[in-house]
Amino acid sequence: MTDWLFTSGRHSHVADFNERERLSFRYGAAKAYLEETQVLPGLWLYRSEATPDCQFNIEVEAGEPSRGRLILGAILTSRGVASLEGCGDETWREDGRAYVMTPVERRARYEIDAQRGWRAVSLRLEPEAMELVGGDSNLPELFRETLDRGKDDVLGMATLPAKLRLVAQELLRPAFRGPMNHIFRQAKALEFLAHQFSVLEALQPG
Numbered sequence: 484m485t486d487w488l489f490t491s492g493r494h495s496h497v498a499d500f501n502e503r504e505r506l507s508f509r510y511g512a513a514k515a516y517l518e519e520t521q522v523l524p525g526l527w528l529y530r531s532e533a534t535p536d537c538q539f540n541i542e543v544e545a546g547e548p549s550r551g552r553l554i555l556g557a558i559l560t561s562r563g564v565a566s567l568e569g570c571g572d573e574t575w576r577e578d579g580r581a582y583v584m585t586p587v588e589r590r591a592r593y594e595i596d597a598q599r600g601w602r603a604v605s606l607r608l609e610p611e612a613m614e615l616v617g618g619d620s621n622l623p624e625l626f627r628e629t630l631d632r633g634k635d636d637v638l639g640m641a642t643l644p645a646k647l648r649l650v651a652q653e654l655l656r657p658a659f660r661g662p663m664n665h666i667f668r669q670a671k672a673l674e675f676l677a678h679q680f681s682v683l684e685a686l687q688p689g
Contacts, residue, residue, distance in 0.1 A: 525611025
């Protein structure tokens with residue numbers, strides 16, 4: 484199980500999703516949560532928020548060797564720095580950023596400046612997710628390179644498209660509870676993925 488390290492000032496807290504769906508972190512002004520839900524085979528949804536006027540960091544262990552892993556995210560509010568071991572940093576200074584990361588064998592780190600709060604949604608895709616889209620030859624090459632062949636050296640950011648922002652907001656504030664909430668999350672996660680393909684195309688190296 485992957486360890487998640489939360490730090491703020493001199494305080495640190497290690498947690499994982501082995502026995503819970505939501506991790507909470509509280510220290511001083513920093514009050515945040517990170518939630519992981521598997522919505523479909525090979526597809527995990529992450530939702531996260533923090534209170535305004537706080538700063539904290541999150542570090543995530545590397546993925547399994549030779550197993551593709553693709554992170555597609557939408558940052559609604561906050562400033563900060565995202566880092567992928569051996570691949571440099573991406574800094575964002577304004578709300579509304581989309582990002583892509585391939586942390587197959589690399590440790591990831593997020594430095595969050597939540598002056599205006601922190602609200603973010605992301606998907607983690609692993610090889611089983613290829614079955615969700617079948618053999619569509621028009622899929623972004625980076626999608627295939629990561630999940631089929633384990634590409635492990637991409638970190639990029641772009642302006643958050645308006646439609647992707649809307650879907651992320653809907654995932655943070657689901658319209659349903661109970662069994663319908665699970666169906667809603669599945670549908671919106673796939674819609675989120677579809678809108679992220681345009682981001683992947685824009686960030687495709689070369």
